Amino acid sequence: MAQFKGTDTYVASRELEVAVNAAVALQRPLLVKGEPGTGKTVLAHEIAAALGYPLIEWHVKSTTKAQQGLYEYDAVSRLRDGQLGDPRVHDIANYIVRGKLWDAFEADAPVVLLIDEIDKADIEFPNDLLLELDRMQFFVYETRKTIAAKHRPVVIITSNNEKELPDAFLRRCFFHYIRFPDRETMEMIVKAHYPEIRQDLLREALNVFFDIRQVNELKKKPATSELLDWLKLLTIEDMPPEALRSSDAKTAIPPLYGALLKNEQDVHLFERLAFLARRRGG
Amino acid sequence: MFAPFILALRAAGVPASITEYLALLRAMKEGVAGFSVDDFYHLSRAALVKDERHLDRFDRVFGEIFKGLESPTGEAPRELPAEWLRKIAEKTLTPEEMAQIEALGGFDALMEALKKRLEEQKGRHQGGSKWIGTAGTSPFGAYGYNPEGVRIGQEESRHRRATKVWDQRTFRDLDEDEALSSRNMKVALRRLRRFARTGAATELDIPGTIGATARNGGSLDLHMVPERHNAVKVLLLMDIGGSMDDHIRICQELFTAARSEFKHLEFWYFHNCPYERVWRTNRRRSETERPMMELMRTYGPDWRLVFVGDATMGPYEIIQPGGSVEHWNEESGEVWMNRLTRHFRKAAWLNPIDKDHWRYTQSISIMQRLMENRMHPLTLAGLESMARELAR
Ligand SMILES: Nc1ncnc2c1ncn2[C@@H]1O[C@H](COP(=O)(O)OP(=O)(O)O)[C@@H](O)[C@H]1O
Ligand SMILES: [Mg+2]
Numbered sequence: 001m002a003q004f005k006g007t008d009t010y011v012a013s014r015e016l017e018v019a020v021n022a023a024v025a026l027q028r029p030l031l032v033k034g035e036p037g038t039g040k041t042v043l044a045h046e047i048a049a050a051l052g053y054p055l056i057e058w059h060v061k062s063t064t065k066a067q068q069g070l071y072e073y074d075a076v077s078r079l080r081d082g083q084l085g086d087p088r089v090h091d092i093a094n095y096i097v098r099g100k101l102w103d104a105f106e107a108d109a110p111v112v113l114l115i116d117e118i119d120k121a122d123i124e125f126p127n128d129l130l131l132e133l134d135r136m137q138f139f140v141y142e143t144r145k146t147i148a149a150k151h152r153p154v155v156i157i158t159s160n161n162e163k164e165l166p167d168a169f170l171r172r173c174f175f176h177y178i179r180f181p182d183r184e185t186m187e188m189i190v191k192a193h194y195p196e197i198r199q200d201l202l203r204e205a206l207n208v209f210f211d212i213r214q215v216n217e218l219k220k221k222p223a224t225s226e227l228l229d230w231l232k233l234l235t236i237e238d239m240p241p242e243a244l245r246s247s248d249a250k251t252a253i254p255p256l257y258g259a260l261l262k263n264e265q266d267v268h269l270f271e272r273l274a275f276l277a278r279r280r281g282g
Numbered sequence: 283m284f285a286p287f288i289l290a291l292r293a294a295g296v297p298a299s300i301t302e303y304l305a306l307l308r309a310m311k312e313g314v315a316g317f318s319v320d321d322f323y324h325l326s327r328a329a330l331v332k333d334e335r336h337l338d339r340f341d342r343v344f345g346e347i348f349k350g351l352e353s354p355t356g357e358a359p360r361e362l363p364a365e366w367l368r369k370i371a372e373k374t375l376t377p378e379e380m381a382q383i384e385a386l387g388g389f390d391a392l393m394e395a396l397k398k399r400l401e402e403q404k405g406r407h408q409g410g411s412k413w414i415g416t417a418g419t420s421p422f423g424a425y426g427y428n429p430e431g432v433r434i435g436q437e438e439s440r441h442r443r444a445t446k447v448w449d450q451r452t453f454r455d456l457d458e459d460e461a462l463s464s465r466n467m468k469v470a471l472r473r474l475r476r477f478a479r480t481g482a483a484t485e486l487d488i489p490g491t492i493g494a495t496a497r498n499g500g501s502l503d504l505h506m507v508p509e510r511h512n513a514v515k516v517l518l519l520m521d522i523g524g525s526m527d528d529h530i531r532i533c534q535e536l537f538t539a540a541r542s543e544f545k546h547l548e549f550w551y552f553h554n555c556p557y558e559r560v561w562r563t564n565r566r567r568s569e570t571e572r573p574m575m576e577l578m579r580t581y582g583p584d585w586r587l588v589f590v591g592d593a594t595m596g597p598y599e600i601i602q603p604g605g606s607v608e609h610w611n612e613e614s615g616e617v618w619m620n621r622l623t624r625h626f627r628k629a630a631w632l633n634p635i636d637k638d639h640w641r642y643t644q645s646i647s648i649m650q651r652l653m654e655n656r657m658h659p660l661t662l663a664g665l666e667s668m669a670r671e672l673a674r
Contacts (some may be wrong), residue, residue: 014324
């Protein structure tokens, strides 16, 4: 069995590797939690790449229902076809729309199934999928067929932590909480994305970044993706590292801050903090 | 190995179950973790802890239990002892072990006993005969884990320590009390749900279609309706700026976590008693202030109004004009309360103070009267009764 390990492009801690490998070996779902931007979604891609499996992604929204992951019966189209005398109407199977779990179960080789941001859906959503994920099969009433996994997929479930998940669901998973990267780890992550980046620019930028994250009043603290975007802009603009130096979060607004602060209120807050600091300083 | 580790976890409030423990043993057998102690720590954590708030408790218990793995000089071994590992690997629950647990009155009774034992040990220095895991003298020693390996409650060896991952306690700040958790809160608030069909028509209206098709002489006439959505709108008015702050923070978090249960959720603050102004951000009070009258114009009577506060103050703060402790109020709090409850016909008050004490505080009694007895304690049961009340 191929093992999951961090790669050139993805920085994985040993604890994350162990959790992933346990879930793969025991064929149980891995639940990954953590602040937005801690690499949960990308992790599923990396696991698929490491194992050499295709990835099937199911992005959950607030209106997503568990049943949609299995299949949906499109009665409306069938009625319409019936009216129009379309011969397809005689086979109900023509109106069964497969969901992501079905795709994952019927795949000819094992796959990685990502159920992304499960906490977005209704509180009962995970419970409704419990049995199917456990047994790796489900029944299609309309065609009286059981769809069973040919190969148990590797199931990766992510959550942004907004909601708690039901106990029965949790007991079946392995769990890993990705902590927000510390400075050292963040440096590795940045280098994984921009191997060529100037060390002095990176150092100054990380100072600013972690300073900004200290400001507790922010509605949305910048995370890894914002940092990466910002660094890219700084590089494109060929910003000299000194330009960042004065910008300790409390005294001035860092250049191109729009990439770091996405929320208008946060920008205002920042401008005010900077203004106050300047007045006090000057 | 089985009993002490998992029981100690449960005693510490990590709800690990036997299912999860068996998963850990199987993963050991599969060789997921290799032989290093750190890997074993990571693996058992991924198998047994499902909530980041419990990670710190796990670290503490792990530290306690695995003191037994240290050499006399206090150095943590880098590898699990082979003998010990073999024992774990052989081990799943045997019928005899199950029988043993039953003989002790089942898992829960065992838990209880263990908890008591742990409490007795608190504050003690030296191992006595009741120390858990001291082979032979306690029922907890009977679980056949390797005596030179793992034990709970082994007395401190004073001189150490090489830093171990679990001793760094990196998850300390994630631990929090969870009597009212966001999940049980949400379940309670679900009673509030009011479904309405709004938005784009995406669902087949079956009765409508049948009726129309029949009228059409049998040729199909499809009718669609919008999907049902929860239409509940909640306005939270919260007492802030004093003894209430901790409760308010918790309450706000809980309601925010339950946000998906509502169509809209709005927070506003007051201090002690609602008067003519409320504000949205306590730190920037004056900038975010709004007249109460405007609030009533913004939020219609279909909004459910929930106050959160201890209603504990001088009675004059409610019943007298100018009674407020921080500004001159032209009209009394009572007048404002009446205005609010007349406008928002569905209203309730959540009070963090123990219900048994309400009647000893005059201001609570007054507020309870103004609320027409719709004050509920800030507990799970209180939330449930509030939700039932507001759903009516
Ligand atoms: N450990 C990591 N190694 C490399 N890149 C990372 C890592 N963690 C996050 N990133 C980067 O950060 C960004 C956000 O990651 P994403 O998976 O979308 O986060 P999440 O799903 O947790 O919100 C991506 O560009 C990703 O490449
Ligand atoms: Mg994501």
